[in-house]
Amino acid sequence: MSSTLFKKLIRKFKHLCGQFDAPKGVIILMYHRVNDALPAHNLVTRTKVFEGQMRFLYRRRNVYQVISLKEFETGYPAVFEGPKTKVIITFDDGYRDNYQNAFPVLKQFGFPAAIFLTTSLVGTDNRFNRYAKIPGRDMLNWEEAAEMYAHQISFGAHTASHPHLPQFSYEAQYQEIAQSRACVDRNLPRGERLDTFCYPYGEYNADTLAIVRDLGFRYALSVSQGVNTPETPLYELKRVEVSGFDDIKSFEYKMLEKYK
Numbered sequence: 001m002s003s004t005l006f007k008k009l010i011r012k013f014k015h016l017c018g019q020f021d022a023p024k025g026v027i028i029l030m031y032h033r034v035n036d037a038l039p040a041h042n043l044v045t046r047t048k049v050f051e052g053q054m055r056f057l058y059r060r061r062n063v064y065q066v067i068s069l070k071e072f073e074t075g076y077p078a079v080f081e082g083p084k085t086k087v088i089i090t091f092d093d094g095y096r097d098n099y100q101n102a103f104p105v106l107k108q109f110g111f112p113a114a115i116f117l118t119t120s121l122v123g124t125d126n127r128f129n130r131y132a133k134i135p136g137r138d139m140l141n142w143e144e145a146a147e148m149y150a151h152q153i154s155f156g157a158h159t160a161s162h163p164h165l166p167q168f169s170y171e172a173q174y175q176e177i178a179q180s181r182a183c184v185d186r187n188l189p190r191g192e193r194l195d196t197f198c199y200p201y202g203e204y205n206a207d208t209l210a211i212v213r214d215l216g217f218r219y220a221l222s223v224s225q226g227v228n229t230p231e232t233p234l235y236e237l238k239r240v241e242v243s244g245f246d247d248i249k250s251f252e253y254k255m256l257e258k259y260k
């Protein structure tokens with residue numbers, strides 16, 4: 001038997017036994033919306049597909065351990081130790097469908113998650129332009145956030161108005177970031193505040209990095225793809241984007257060592 005064929009068979013066997021070549025490190029998943037009414041889009045995951053992806057993580061809990069972002073923050077860098085690959089679930093922007101569709105699934109599996117709020121939109125009828133036609137409120141309100149907060153969902157700052165930060169002056173960037181942090185603090189219990197910031201569009205420059213640090217954030221999430229290791233810069237943590245076009249199979253692939 002050729003050695004490639006042998007390796008293939010071993011992999012197949014491990015797969016059947018539920019053993020995966022999971023990457024070493026911490027995977028931070030990036031979602032936006034979980035919604036069945038919107039047209040197919042990169043940012044829109046269907047509820048059934050989301051449920052299937054969470055079920056995959058649950059069934060493979062001998063390999064993957066879903067942890068909260070808080071556990072990452074307080075456990076750093078020991079969080080990289082241990083046999084299991086840690087997984088953190090994040091949602092950007094603060095859509096109401098996170099409450100309506102993702103939250104019941106997360107509760108079902110007992111998974112924590114973090115949501116990064118565009119704070120000027122919370123509880124308002126304002127929305128992102130691309131969703132202008134959606135009837136009713138499209139963004140979370142503070143009551144929904146508080147209910148989720150009681151069930152392992154934490155909230156972080158994603159600026160006040162979701163601008164392209166590098167196009168702004170230092171002062172304007174400072175306003176956007178400080179305002180959104182203060183808003184999250186004002187509206188949710190402070191004890192569990194996230195010390196992680198999330199850059200809109202994954203964009204930042206030297207000013208952004210300085211501001212985020214000066215405001216006391218200890219970590220920040222980018223959109224660069226990959227798995228985090230102890231060498232990953234703390235203000236440029238990587239994520240694995242789960243696209244609306246990912247089905248269960250492509251999600252499983254993204255969770256493997258070879259995806260890196």
Ligand SMILES: [Zn+2]
Pocket residue numbers: 092093158162199200201
């Ligand atoms: Zn965003």
